[in-house]
Structure formats: structure tokens, C-alpha cells
Amino acid sequence: DAKTTQPTSMDCAEGRAANLPCNHSTISGNEYVYWYRQIHSQGPQYIIHGLKNNETNEMASLIITEDRKSSTLILPHATLRDTAVYYCIVRVAGYGGSQGNLIFGKGTKLSVKP
Amino acid sequence: DAGVTQSPTHLIKTRGQHVTLRCSPISGHKSVSWYQQVLGQGPQFIFQYYEKEERGRGNFPDRFSARQFPNYSSELNVNALLLGDSALYLCASSFPQGANEQYFGPGTRLTVT
Numbered sequence: 001d002a003k004t005t006q007p008t009s010m011d012c013a014e015g016r017a018a019n020l021p022c023n024h025s026t027i028s029g030n031e032y033v034y035w036y037r038q039i040h041s042q043g044p045q046y047i048i049h050g051l052k053n054n055e056t057n058e059m060a061s062l063i064i065t066e067d068r069k070s071s072t073l074i075l076p077h078a079t080l081r082d083t084a085v086y087y088c089i090v091r092v093a094g095y096g097g098s099q100g101n102l103i104f105g106k107g108t109k110l111s112v113k114p
Numbered sequence: 115d116a117g118v119t120q121s122p123t124h125l126i127k128t129r130g131q132h133v134t135l136r137c138s139p140i141s142g143h144k145s146v147s148w149y150q151q152v153l154g155q156g157p158q159f160i161f162q163y164y165e166k167e168e169r170g171r172g173n174f175p176d177r178f179s180a181r182q183f184p185n186y187s188s189e190l191n192v193n194a195l196l197l198g199d200s201a202l203y204l205c206a207s208s209f210p211q212g213a214n215e216q217y218f219g220p221g222t223r224l225t226v227t
Contacts, residue, residue, distance in 0.1 A: 002156075032213050034213075034215060036218075041202070041221075041223075042220060042221070043118075043204050043206075043218035043219050043220045043221045044157065044204070044206075044218045045218070046215050046216065046217055046218070049213050049215055051213070087156065093213045093214040101147060101159035101162055101170055101172065102147075102149075102157070102159065102206075102216060103159070104156030104157050104158070105156060106155075106156060107156060
């Protein structure tokens with residue numbers, strides 16, 4: 001089972017920031033938080049990951065709370081092309097056994113509206 | 115740089131047949147993972163290969179098998195196809211260092227009739 005909880009759906013106005021929350025209250029000290037998104041019928045797209053510190057790249061920002069029990073993915077200026085299902089996943093980085101795979105939950109369906 | 119590539123894009127098979135799906139990882143990536151995504155659900159882990167050895171296996175029957183070649187490309191084989199095997203099959207590759215984030219290909223859409 002997925003170790004994260006996300007809202008089923010969210011709406012966002014085009015041009016505004018989209019803030020997608022994720023709860024991972026049972027996260028272990030060596031587990032990373034990864035975010036992916038999937039646009040209809042395409043392969044999941046890697047967005048960003050973090051361990052303890054906040055992270056930013058050209059796509060998004062990831063804010064992780066100090067206790068690491070929750071995080072927020074921020075798309076600073078959402079466009080219609082950001083409409084997708086967003087998945088928050090926690091796992092240990094590594095190979096073998098449970099480390100090797102991503103466990104996808106149901107994710108959050110983000111709809112960006114004009 | 116080229117991303118993960120998969121072939122074929124779409125495939126239609128009949129129940130009982132066998133299918134082989136192919137995946138080429140991003141250059142420099144040595145690990146390949148396979149996922150199955152049934153319509154309306156998130157991807158589900160099938161296999162992971164690293165340095166040509168199976169490193170992880172999900173809860174799938176023995177009809178599913180895979181292998182990784184010396185050039186790190188991979189094949190997923192499914193025998194005795196069932197209607198329930200109809201799905202999007204995704205391949206992901208990763209670099210063997212750091213946070214080991216996985217990058218996905220576009221997938222192969224398999225329809226079993």
C-alpha cells in the first residue's frame with residue numbers, strides 16, 4: 001500500500017500557484033519524498049524529490065515540514081498543460097527488495113482552469 | 115538527450131498468446147524497472163533489474179518474466195495472455211547513485227482480445 005495520503009482532486013486558476021499537499025506521517029529517516037505527474041495516457045514524469053531540505057528546480061518547488069510528516073509541491077505559475085494526476089511517493093533510494101520500486105497511490109487530479 | 119524508449123507503442127494480442135515488450139534506458143542508466151498500469155489505477159511494480167540481475171519482483175504471476183541485456187536494455191515477456199493483462203506497460207530507468215529517481219518511458223499499450 002502507498003505510504004502517502006493526497007486529496008483526490010484540486011482545481012487551480014491558470015497563472016496562479018498550485019499547491020499540492022501530501023501526508024506521509026510514517027516516513028522513515030532514510031526515505032525520500034518523490035513527486036511525479038502523469039498526463040493522460042502518457043508515462044509518469046519525474047518532477048522533484050527531497051529528503052529533508054526544501055528543493056526547487058525548473059519545474060516546481062518542494063516544501064517538506066521540519067518533522068518530515070508532510071510536504072507540499074508548488075507549481076508557481078500553473079498553465080493548462082499542468083493538468084495531470086500528481087503522485088507523491090516515499091521510498092528509500094537504493095536497489096533490491098522494497099527499495100527498488102515506486103508504490104503509486106491514487107494521486108491528486110489537478111485541473112488547471114482558464 | 116534521448117529519454118527512455120519503448121517498443122512497440124501499441125499492441126493487440128489474443129488470449130493465450132505470448133508478448134514481448136522492449137525498453138531502452140537513458141544512456142548511463144544501469145537499472146530498469148517495469149510497471150503495469152490498468153485503466154483508472156496508478157502504476158504497479160512488476161520487476162526491477164540492475165546490472166543484469168533481478169533485484170525486485172512485485173506480486174505478479176510466473177507468466178510474467180523479464181531480462182536485462184549487457185547494454186542495459188530490457189525485455190518484458192508475458193505468456194498465456196489473459197484479458198486482464200490489457201494495460202499500459204511502463205519501463206523506467208535510473209542512475210545508480212544518489213536518490214535513484216526513476217525516469218519513465220511513454221509505455222506500451224497492450225490490448226488482449
